[in-house]
Amino acid sequence: MLSKIFKFNxxxxxxxxxxxxxxxxxxxxxxxxxxxxPLRQHIGNLPKLRVQAGDHVLKGQLLAEAExxxxxxxxxxxxxxIVSIEEQLxxxxxxxxxxxxxxxxxxxxxxxxxxxxxxxxxxPADLAKSLRESGIVGLGGAAFPTQVKLRxxxxxxxxxxxxxxxECEPYITCDDLLMRERADxxxxxxxxxxxxxxxxxxxxxxxxxxxxxxxxxxxxxAKSSLKITVAVVPTLYPSGDARRLTALVTGIEVxxxxxxxxxxxxxxxxxxxxxxxxxxxxxxxxxxxxxxxxGNVRNPGNYEVLLGTPVEFLLxxxxxxxxxxxxxxxxxxxxxxxxxxxxxxxxKATNCIIASAPRLFPExxxxxxxxxxxxxxxxxxxxxxxxxxxxxxxxxNLEKARDYQLFDCIECGCCSYVCPSDIPLVQYYRFAKSExxxxxxxxxxxxxxxxxxxxxxxxxxxxxxxxxxxxxQKAAGAKADAAPADDAKKAAIQxxxxxxxxxxxxxxxxxxxxxxxxxxxxxxxxxxxRAEAEGASAVDAANQEQQEG
Amino acid sequence: MDRSPYVxxxxxxxxxxxxxxxxxxxxxxxxxxxxxxxxLISLALAxxxxxxxxxxMLKVRSRPVMPFLLDGSAMVTAWLLALALPxxxxxxLIVVGTLFAIVVAKQLYGGLGYxxxxxxxxxxxxxxxxxxxxxxxxxxxxxxxxxxxxxMDQWNYIFNRVLxxxxxxxxxxxxxxxxxxxxxxxxxxxxxxxxxxxxFGQFGGKGGEVVAGAYLLGGLYMWQQRIITWHIPVAxxxxxxxxxxxxxxxxxxHYAGPLFHLFSGASMLCAFFIATDPISGPTTPRGKLIxxxxxxxxxxxxxxxxxxxxxxxxxxxxxxICVPLIDANTQPRVFGHPK
Numbered sequence: 001m002l003s004k005i006f007k008f009n010x011x012x013x014x015x016x017x018x019x020x021x022x023x024x025x026x027x028x029x030x031x032x033x034x035x036x037x038p039l040r041q042h043i044g045n046l047p048k049l050r051v052q053a054g055d056h057v058l059k060g061q062l063l064a065e066a067e068x069x070x071x072x073x074x075x076x077x078x079x080x081x082i083v084s085i086e087e088q089l090x091x092x093x094x095x096x097x098x099x100x101x102x103x104x105x106x107x108x109x110x111x112x113x114x115x116x117x118x119x120x121x122x123x124p125a126d127l128a129k130s131l132r133e134s135g136i137v138g139l140g141g142a143a144f145p146t147q148v149k150l151r152x153x154x155x156x157x158x159x160x161x162x163x164x165x166x167e168c169e170p171y172i173t174c175d176d177l178l179m180r181e182r183a184d185x186x187x188x189x190x191x192x193x194x195x196x197x198x199x200x201x202x203x204x205x206x207x208x209x210x211x212x213x214x215x216x217x218x219x220x221x222a223k224s225s226l227k228i229t230v231a232v233v234p235t236l237y238p239s240g241d242a243r244r245l246t247a248l249v250t251g252i253e254v255x256x257x258x259x260x261x262x263x264x265x266x267x268x269x270x271x272x273x274x275x276x277x278x279x280x281x282x283x284x285x286x287x288x289x290x291x292x293x294x295g296n297v298r299n300p301g302n303y304e305v306l307l308g309t310p311v312e313f314l315l316x317x318x319x320x321x322x323x324x325x326x327x328x329x330x331x332x333x334x335x336x337x338x339x340x341x342x343x344x345x346x347x348k349a350t351n352c353i354i355a356s357a358p359r360l361f362p363e364x365x366x367x368x369x370x371x372x373x374x375x376x377x378x379x380x381x382x383x384x385x386x387x388x389x390x391x392x393x394x395x396x397n398l399e400k401a402r403d404y405q406l407f408d409c410i411e412c413g414c415c416s417y418v419c420p421s422d423i424p425l426v427q428y429y430r431f432a433k434s435e436x437x438x439x440x441x442x443x444x445x446x447x448x449x450x451x452x453x454x455x456x457x458x459x460x461x462x463x464x465x466x467x468x469x470x471x472x473q474k475a476a477g478a479k480a481d482a483a484p485a486d487d488a489k490k491a492a493i494q495x496x497x498x499x500x501x502x503x504x505x506x507x508x509x510x511x512x513x514x515x516x517x518x519x520x521x522x523x524x525x526x527x528x529x530r531a532e533a534e535g536a537s538a539v540d541a542a543n544q545e546q547q548e549g
Numbered sequence: 550m551d552r553s554p555y556v557x558x559x560x561x562x563x564x565x566x567x568x569x570x571x572x573x574x575x576x577x578x579x580x581x582x583x584x585x586x587x588x589l590i591s592l593a594l595a596x597x598x599x600x601x602x603x604x605x606m607l608k609v610r611s612r613p614v615m616p617f618l619l620d621g622s623a624m625v626t627a628w629l630l631a632l633a634l635p636x637x638x639x640x641x642l643i644v645v646g647t648l649f650a651i652v653v654a655k656q657l658y659g660g661l662g663y664x665x666x667x668x669x670x671x672x673x674x675x676x677x678x679x680x681x682x683x684x685x686x687x688x689x690x691x692x693x694x695x696x697x698x699x700x701m702d703q704w705n706y707i708f709n710r711v712l713x714x715x716x717x718x719x720x721x722x723x724x725x726x727x728x729x730x731x732x733x734x735x736x737x738x739x740x741x742x743x744x745x746x747x748x749f750g751q752f753g754g755k756g757g758e759v760v761a762g763a764y765l766l767g768g769l770y771m772w773q774q775r776i777i778t779w780h781i782p783v784a785x786x787x788x789x790x791x792x793x794x795x796x797x798x799x800x801x802x803h804y805a806g807p808l809f810h811l812f813s814g815a816s817m818l819c820a821f822f823i824a825t826d827p828i829s830g831p832t833t834p835r836g837k838l839i840x841x842x843x844x845x846x847x848x849x850x851x852x853x854x855x856x857x858x859x860x861x862x863x864x865x866x867x868x869x870i871c872v873p874l875i876d877a878n879t880q881p882r883v884f885g886h887p888k
Contacts (some may be wrong), residue, residue: 008884009881009884014554014556015556018752063672073765092649093551124702124827146722147700170556175567200585214758230635247884253885254885254886255885255886255887256883256885256886258885289671329555333553333554333555334553334554334555335553335554336553337551337553338551338552338648345657355670355703356555361555364552364557365561366616368562368616368620368661368662369560369660369662369663370620370662370663371565371661371662371827371828372662372827372828372830372832373565373827374827374832374833377832377833377881378778382883382884382885383835383881383882383883383884384883385832385880385881387832388876405883406882406884408883408884408885408886412555413553416554416557417554417556417558417559418557418558418559419557419559420560420561420562420564420565421562421662421803422557422559422561424552426554427551427552443661484752516792
């Protein structure tokens, strides 16, 4: 059946270059001698190590477990011995190393005994716990821990479960091939997600440049007892962005700053749901993923690769990179980043490796000034005004950039793609975002410091006053019949203190009754400080009167 | 290292400017056909002056000369100014206007991308205010001119102010239709008698309406090439047509109809080539509509009530001032923000 397709602003049509890697079925890659498994392969907390160097582990064995709410476990992709746990280069835009487990493989590929998880009978809490141990993350590239998104619904379910098979980035075809070859398993994954989230509607979104995948998914969906709609969306980058896909297939715009679940929507990548199916039905944790290897290589294609496999090993399988290769890009050409080295491992987020060459991705010409042509605004899928954000970022007018919703920018690169002046706009936005975040942090720290300082000053003042009172008392006790001048001074001080006291206790109408206890406490504290200060100045005033007298 | 996206599709600034110049070609051809080849001399003069001035200013400002010379923006400014000036004006008028446009209106404000005012219109306004008489000496359409000048005659006139023996200035020049209409209406002549004069064509001025049609053609090409969007031409021409149409319906004896306004003066040049200058114009779709509609209204007001026969240059410059205000108040709704 046909479903209604909505629209979003902008979008671009970069050359697809997908045919190169769809010619052959997915090929299984062998086991390399060594796997490198970064602990952080997902968004969220670093998982807690559960093994140490020298341990022998089996395929699927837990190496590190999820820590905190948003985190994901790491498992051994094959059997072998842990050689070391230390910082290694990882595939990350920063190019910085991170803690990784190095596993010397034994070639046996021996599984840890595992069994199906009786997910249909399991109590929601137990199921949530089990999913937490799965280590599954979003395989579309964002690598957000799936357990957080798959918490079994306790109340009313979702309105829409959206399955993302759009794969809008050029070059990448891993989801395409997966849908062609393993549609039945994906549909079983959809059934599981629907069951857990009690979704009313299930929609699979596929771009219209993948007719084979669409056909396979339609056939698989037809076999399902569940009503699953396959929605064919026009090929338009970035239709595979979760919020854009949601808008395309449901017409719902997820409000800025909110989660999609706030409007009853949850989006999963096709490969992620397949992993969920494999985990719950066979107890298999994620040990491998499909990676597209393409660009400047001899035999582009899709490979099923053990996590932790060095990228160079994968490249060799694809016939090796051609001689004019000048770098490796992980991800697509629109949002991908340059790998720091060919030895970095394939991680859960690695959907594609592109060998780059000047022929494919020529160096952009030097940037010209912005001519305000607003092509970027026409292309922006978030309806931002990239040219304004650029001016503000460039001028470091960060507050303005924030006002113009800089933080709604998804860094998809459409603006740079169409810019006739070849301005690296996305880099300007990243810079401005990080500046703003840094400033906010500094501001917060400064506020904290100021509060501390105020508190310190008030404490010093209080102590001074207490000392003065003590001194006065002592003096009064020692010289019972002191000079009348002293008496007068004392009387003046007492009168001043009494006035201050009266002022303090005077009941004035306050508009703070309805505030939270914490805020009220803060106000009370501030009032006390003020009264103390007044008391102190009263003492000063009395002293002065005395001297003048 | 991080430079995503790794691919781009856009035509460069130079290509965009080249296409703008290409879009002007039909208008130039029509101009030569209707008014003689003098305009080619103006175009060449303005181009050379613009390039020399641009290069000199870039040098003075220690900016790379070649990339900016090749961006084509100075040439576009030169062509627009040359097409807006009377083609038989003395050579120094064109040079002064171009110098003002490039040196003051463009480079002193920071060069490409930084000029708040349309440089060609600044040059034009400066000349109109400083040399009003020279700026109203337009060649008569060849179809009704008392004498025809050869290319060399025009060259001689532009550079030496010498006309061939026996030909007076009156024989080759005339007031523009807009000018004629304005002065004749003041003299209480009837609309019908004014527009039946040979100077007037089917709906605009004789010859001028053909050139305007050619500009329209070039404009449509730019729209098809996605160099301009529909907003500015439609809003400008729409507002001009609406103002003149309403006035014409109310009092046809005193107000010329919309077709006359659309095909006279600089209307079509403004709609597609001048008001659409991205640098000095607004960027938001709604902003473009407001900007161009206001130019249309102002142009009509100046033409009908103002002291000058045409009002395009002043209208554009006045609205250039308002661009930051317009942009700030017409921001489109961002995805996921309240409607």
